[in-house]
C-alpha cells in the first residue's frame with residue numbers, strides 16, 4: 090500500500106464566539122466548526138468534500154493550510170504533522186500545498202497585474218529566480234491554464250469570472266505543489282463555465298500528478314472529478330467512500346437525501362417522485378444536537394440516535410450512522426410528510 | 431513528434447506576442463476624475479495657486495521685506511493696489527509690498543498643509559494598517575494610544591509648545607504633524623479590518639507571504655483611494671489650523687508670513703479703509719480651500735469602490 094500524501098486524524102477547529110454586547114467576563118461559546126474529521130489522501134488522488142454551506146468545509150481547508158489554529162493530526166507524506174507546526178516550519182510546506190478560492194475575482198488583488206499575482210508564490214518560495222525567468226514561467230503557466238500569455242499586464246477586473254479562476258489556478262500551480270485544495274472553485278461561476286474549469290482541473294491533475302481536495306456544496310459537481318467523496322454535516326464526517334460506491338450505494342440517510350436532489354440526465358426519471366426532502370433548518374453549530382448531529386432532520390432517527398454519537402464504521406466505505414442502509418419507501422414518505430407539515 | 435513540434439512552435443509564437451497593456455484601476459479612476467467638472471475646476475484653481483506661489487516671486491517688483499518709503503504713513507491713500515508703483519496688491523500697514531508678501535504667505539501655508547498631510551499619510555497609513563492587520567492585543571494597545579493622544583486638547587498643547595520653545599516653523603510642523611496622523615490612522619485601521627478578510631489577503635497568507643509584505647503590497651495599495659481622499663481634505667484642515675494659530679499671533683514669525691498672519695493683519699486694519707489688505711490673502715485662502723474640497727470630492731467619486 091502506498092503511503093498517503095496526507096493523513097488526517099481527528100482534526101478539530103473550534104472558534105470561541107463572543108456574543109454581541111456580552112459582558113467581558115462571560116465565557117465565550119465554543120463553536121465546533123470542524124469536529125473531528127478523519128481522512129487520508131493518496132498522491133494524485135482527488136477527494137471530493139460535500140456538505141451544505143456552513144458545515145465547515147472552508148474551515149477544514151483553512152485548517153489544513155494553517156490559516157486557522159486546529160488540533161488533531163495532519164500527517165504529510167514525510168511523516169511531519171502539519172497541525173503542530175510553527176509558522177516558520179510550515180513555510181517549507183506552503184509551496185507543496187496550494188489553494189484555489191471560491192470567489193475568483195475577490196481572491197485576486199485588484200491593484201496587481203495578472204503577472205504579479207501569478208508570480209507572487211514563485212517569488213516567495215524561489216527567491217533566487219531572475220525576473221526574466223519568473224516572467225517566462227508565469228507566461229508558460231498562463232498558457233497551460235488557457236490564458237493568453239500576452240495578457241500578462243492586464244488587471245483582474247478586465248477578465249471574466251472563469252478567466253479569473255484560471256488565474257487563481259495558475260497562481261496555485263506555479264510553485265509545482267503536490268496538493269491543491271479547491272474551496273468551491275466553481276460555485277461562483279456560470280454553469281457553462283463550471284464544466285470548463287473542472288475539466289481544466291482534471292487535465293492538469295493528470296498531467297502533473299496532483300492530489301486534489303475538491304470542495305463543493307452539491308454532489309453533482311463532485312461526482313465528475315472525485316476518486317473518493319467525503320460528506321460533511323455540521324463539521325462531522327457522515328460518510329466517506331470511493332466515488333463509485335458512494336454514488337451507487339449510499340448508506341447514510343443524509344447522503345441519500347443529498348443524492349436524491351442531484352438532477353439525473355434521464356428523461357424517464359421522475360425527479361419529484363424521488364427527492365427526499367431535508368426537513369427543517371441546519372441546526373446552529375454552537376448548539377449541535379446530542380448524539381448523531383443529523384438526527385433532527387433524519388427520517389430514520391430513533392431514541393438511540395439522540396444518546397450515542399455514531400462512530401465512523403467500515404473499511405473503505407465508512408458511514409457514521411447507527412442504522413445505515415438505503416431508505417425505505419416508508420421513510421421517504423415520512424420525510425415528505427414532515428416537510429409538508 | 432511532428433505534432434509536438436507544431437505545438438512547441440505555436441507556443442513559442444504565442445509567448446512572443448506583444449504584451450497587451452492593462453487598464454489599471456488607477457487609470458479608470460483618473461478617467462472618471464477628469465470627466466468631473468467641479469473636480470477639474472478645483473484642480474485648475476490649485477494649480478494656479480501653486481504656480482502663483484512658485485513663480486509669483488519673479489513678477490514682484492518689490493521684496494517682501496523692503497519698506498516703500500513713498501507710501502509709508504499714508505498707506506490708506508497711497509498704498510492701494512496699483513500697477514504704476516508695482517504694488518499690484520497694494521501694501522501692508524508698514525508699506526511692504528502685499529503682492530510679495532502674499533506670494534510668501536501662500537508658499538508657507540501650502541507647505542504647512544502639504545507637510546502636515548504628508549506626515550499624516552505616511553505615519554497614519556503605516557500605523558493604522560499595522561494595527562488593523564496584526565490585530566489582537568497589538569491593535570488594542572496601538573489604538574488605545576491613539577485614543578489617549580486624541581483626548582489631549584492639542585490646540586492647547588500646540589500653543590503651549592510654541593510659547594515654551596519659541597515660535598519657529600519647525601516647531602509648527604512638528605506640532606501639526608504630531609496630531610494630524612491620528613484621524614488618518616483610525617480611518618486606515620477601519621479599512622484594513624475590512625480588507626483583511628478578503629480572499630486575496632487569505633491567498634497571500636496561504637502561500638506564506640510575510641506580514642510586512644502583505645501590508646505593503648496588498649493592504650496599502652488598496653487603501654490608497656481612501657487615503658488620497660482624506661489627505662486632500664486634510665490639507666485645508668492643516669492650513670486652517672496654521673491660520674488659526676497665526677491669527678492668534680503664535681504662528682510663523684516675521685519676516686515670514688502666512689495666510690493666517692496676513693488675514694489677521696488685514697482684519698486688524700479693516701476699519702482704516704485698507705480693505706485690500708484683507709481681501710487679497712483672504713481670496714487666495716478661500717479659493718484654495720474650495721479647490722481642495724472640490725478635488726477631494728472628485729477623488730472620492732472617482733475612486734468609489736461601488737463603481738469598480
Ligand SMILES: Nc1ncnc2c1ncn2[C@@H]1O[C@H](COP(=O)(O)OP(=O)(O)O)[C@@H](O)[C@H]1O
Nearest residue numbers: 104120122141142143144145146147148149374
Ligand atoms: N473566523 C471565524 N470565526 C468564527 N466562526 C467562524 C469563522 N469561520 C467560520 N466560522 C463558522 O464556522 C462554521 C463553518 O463555516 P465554513 O467553514 O465557512 O462553512 P462552509 O465553507 O462549509 O460554508 C460556520 O458556522 C461559520 O459561522
Ligand code: SF4
Nearest residue numbers: 381384387394410411
Ligand atoms: S444515526 Fe440515527 S439519526 Fe443519525 S443518520 Fe443514522 S439513523 Fe439518522
Ligand SMILES: [Mg+2]
Nearest residue numbers: 146147272273
Ligand atoms: Mg465555504
